[in-house]
Amino acid sequence: MRIGIVCYPTFGGSGVVATELGKGLAKEGHQVHFITYSQPCRLDFFNENLFYHEVDVRNYPLFRYPPYELALAGKLVEVVRYEKLDILHVHYAIPHASAAFMARSILRKEGLDIPFVTTLHGTDITLVGKDPSYSPVVTFSIDESDGVTTVSESLKQETLDQFNVQSHIEVIPNFVDLDRFKKQKQEHFKKAICDHGEKLMVHTSNFRKVKRVEDAIRTFKKVREKMPVKLLLVGDGPERANMENLCRELGVCGDIRFLGKIDAVEDVLSLSDVFLMPSEKESFGLAALEAMACEVPVVSTNIGGLPELNVHGETGFLTPVGDVDAMAKYALEILDDKNLAGFKSRALARAQEFDLKNILPHYEGYYEKVLSEY
Ligand code: GMT
Incomplete structure (x- = not known):
């Protein structure tokens, strides 16, 4: 054709x-x-x-x-x-x-x-x-x-x-193109970012209001109160400056990196242990699918098409919009060493259905x- x-x-x-x-x-x-x-x-x-x-x-x-x-x-x-x-x-x-x-x-x-x-x-x-x-x-x-x-x-x-x-x-x-989005060994890079063996959280978006990046940052702060962890924020958009201010206000800048727009986002996903998608609206959630293909479990809201992708308790968890306490609780459950490998492999298996x-x-x-x- x-x-x-x-x-x-x-x-x-x-x-x-x-x-x-x-x-x-x-x-x-x-x-x-x-x-x-x-x-x-x-x-x-x-x-x-x-x-x-x-x-x-x-x-x-x-x-x-x-x-x-x-x-x-x-x-x-x-x-x-x-x-x-x-x-x-x-x-x-x-x-x-x-x-x-x-x-x-x-x-x-x-x-x-x-x-x-x-x-x-x-x-x-x-x-x-x-x-x-x-x-x-x-x-x-x-x-x-x-x-x-x-x-x-x-x-x-x-x-x-x-x-x-x-x-x-x-x-x-x-x-998702599974030939491109797959977990690659990036241990040297992970060591450079998580120099004390911290777990790594990640969020990628176009930083529009609808993405509620502030919830990702607040969730991260709550998780950090319980365990050593870092957060990578990938992407750029209208809320970026506000989010940098929020990090300063919350005193968490030292453990958050704003990476801006990155073409090879699969490199960053490959290092990550949990993906946060706190969106207010999301018809599907392609960024979450790309994360899952790189073996990253997802904590997302339960709106729009997200429940059609992210299976609660299997590939990650679903929460109501704005429920930062629930997001932090579920992120901690995923990051627990006795659960992490299971969530990662189930996230990948689910992503394979969307090959x-x-x-x-x-x-x-x-x-x-x-x-x-x-
Ligand atoms: O989410 C965005 O800001 C971008 C937006 C778009 O229209 O480019 O993404 C929408 O389409 C994607 C591909 O079908 C979906 O995976 C996203 O969930 C959807 N975004 C929203 O519904 C907010």
């Missing part, structure tokens, strides 16, 4: 899923064309089946806001026309689904018909999409899509509850179904 993929090319989970999916499809022999405003951050290798088309957003003094959606729709028309694409797959409804709708309408007038699949990832439904200024367009674009997928049952249910959509929604969960090799055929099958019904 010749597949066009539209996504946010940044470190966000939807961009990661879209890029890894495209890479996987290209390795299977499909021709994959990424259409985005910059090179997707995980599009970092050469494959003869992978192509990248940059959306060029022209500004003009009259525009207060450059019309990205129109530039994207125009680019989609061009790429579909000249690269003879069979199907478009847009990740994150806003504004990608509406741009695909516009491109499909333009192409139809030329007698070129192409279906588009929309994958909903989370905040396009649970936060931004619900806003009254976007919700009619989101509802319309979902219904106009020729196929719709969500990354968890929970997100499917939330979409049906929040929007008056008629489309059938297929659930295809997030996945890219198992999930990729679901997307291929779904494209074929959409094309055959179109």
